Amino acid sequence: MVPGGGAVVSKYLLNKFLFTVDRDPELVERYRSDPAGTVEWWERDMANTILNCHSVEKSTWLAFTDEERRVLVEQDHVALFGMGAHPFLTLTLFIAMFERDHGPLEYQIAYGQALKHLSLPYPDIAT
């Protein structure tokens, strides 16, 4: 939290969640089976970790907005795209979680179909 204020809308923090879960096989399974518990734990214990840095030092100000938390708990890739989360991170993690439930390329094609209502320009992904 920002001292004295509310959470800041942050594509960076959404990306950080997707990135840290995607790179860890145990977290991929945990997020697949318990999205609400994983998001709650991650925001409490991981959101302020400075990646690739000495682990004793942490940030103090990173938190999800209510909307960001909801979208991650609902694993809503369409909403993540709309919020400007990095599409490569979302796609890679969601393939890891859900491709196994579908036939070859079926999940990837359906993933794109769910975004068909969008036209250019896409939401800005700059962080």
Add this chain to the structure above:
Amino acid sequence: MATVAAVIASTHHPFYYRASTSTGDDRPPFADEWQAKIETFRETLTRAEPDVLVMVGSDHFHQLWLDNMPQFLVGKAPYYDANWYNEEREFGLPRMTLAGDEELSQHLLRGGLDRDFDLAFSNELRIDHSITCPIITLRPQADLPIVPVYTNIFAPPLPQPKRFVQLGKAIREMVESWESDKRVAIIGTGHLSLELGGPRQFGEHGPDPEFDRKAVEWIATGDIEGCCGEVSLDSLHLPGNATHGFMDFMLMMGVAGEGVKADHVDSLDLFHTMEAYFTWYPEGAPS
């Protein structure tokens, strides 16, 4: 001085390894044609008899992250471990360890800084499929030392396209001014039109075949001026949301030189994306 034995540019397709090694019912119908084209392409590097490879690619959020994101980075390490858990998981890519050439790394870093490229460096770099895909396609024995050069085509704000071309020209000059008797191949991989995680992904062709046709023509003919006249950071959103990877092709056009036609040009229209392969021989085609 060192010799530029070959300049090579291609797409990097992480599914090639699995497609080319699969058999029986698991082997996709396009695998035989793809593998034949790759083996012909591989021969263009083999014939150049390189001693060391400069490898231009782009980290896909593996080691490089948004808390500390370089625009251009040169690896300077004696070894590079390669490929990551999520690349094993999604693409079946093997783990690898490649030797480095620290002397050439040092030469490119010093020379690049002195040519006004404020290059980042890494003494411990685990490389990803943007560099291992061309190792698999072009030098599967992975027996040559490398110098990785990473560009940011992935996490905006990105450098302008012209900077990629300029860096390519500088890399060519620096290799040619390296006091060494080694034969250096400069290899870079990028993308033609590509969509990842958006509505146009995984179609029957790449998302913009017309862009792909023009792009192949620009590269094959060395038409840097024409390419730079049409391509901008904004325009690259139109062919597909991951098309900024084309800027690594622009870097390689800078290496090859304005107006220099490629000695080998090939492409393959696949689902999701078009593959394209180019080789130039600056000292003339080997016999």
